[in-house]
Amino acid sequence: MKMKNSKLITKKDLMSTFWRSFTMEWAWNYERQSNLGYSFSMIPALKKIYKGDTAKLSSALKRHLEFFNITPWLSTFPLGISIAMEEQNKLNEDFDEDSINNVKIALMGPMSGIGDSFFWGTLRVIATGIGTSLALQGNILGPILFLLIFNIPAIIARYYGLFIGYNIGASFIDKVQKTGLMDKLTYGASVLGLGVVGAMVATMVTINMPMKIGSGADASSIQKIFDGIVPGILPLLFTLFIFWLDKKGWKAQYILLLIAAIGILGAWTGLLS
Structure with a gap:
């Protein structure tokens, strides 16, 4: 299949997604968890990609309202990949739309494992230790340092994760389409996603x-x-x-x-x- 490499998304569009990604936890719900924040973050890019095609835009928005959950500070990495894949979906008529959600699902487990271990298990503990030790001495730097130590790396990861995800996604999709690996990638992502769901049942449901x-x-x-x-x-x-x-x-x-x-x-x- 011949790929079209024209870019529809600009840095301005990606920055709109970056700022909207902060709502990922604000719109969390028990039914589909971070899906509302994810879809909301995708809106600027989707409107640009499917401009003038209401049916495609509607389909894309519904696609990203499916279940999704990930460590919020790493959420921009799959967002960038999703934008790149939606872009290719627009540019190539025979693009497999199912692969977009399959890749998202496959990224949830590994990315959350890394993100939770680093941000919740390590960085937050370090920031809390430094912040509380100063706060107990009556030093105003305590809460300030806590916020800075935790949030600066988190925001940096959020910012660069979006652009890395988009650039990797665009180049990677181009390669797998040319080599015919997209079907295998989609199948593998589906298997991994089902494995993640199965592991969640075994570890998170207790009777x-x-x-x-x-x-x-x-x-x-x-x-x-x-x-x-x-x-x-x-x-x-x-x-x-x-x-x-x-x-x-x-x-x-x-x-x-x-x-x-x-x-x-x-x-x-x-x-x-």
């Missing part, structure tokens, strides 16, 4: 059923019985149940209320702990 069946030394908890069938099967079944409710059209707030009710009822009866 414990302590009630025992039998008596004396032969008594076994319901939890142990289920884990003997397949480890972690209860969180998996509960996740599939929630997924089924979502497919049935249940609103997120009603699902959350149902989860809370199940938890309260389970704790009260002793079925869950």
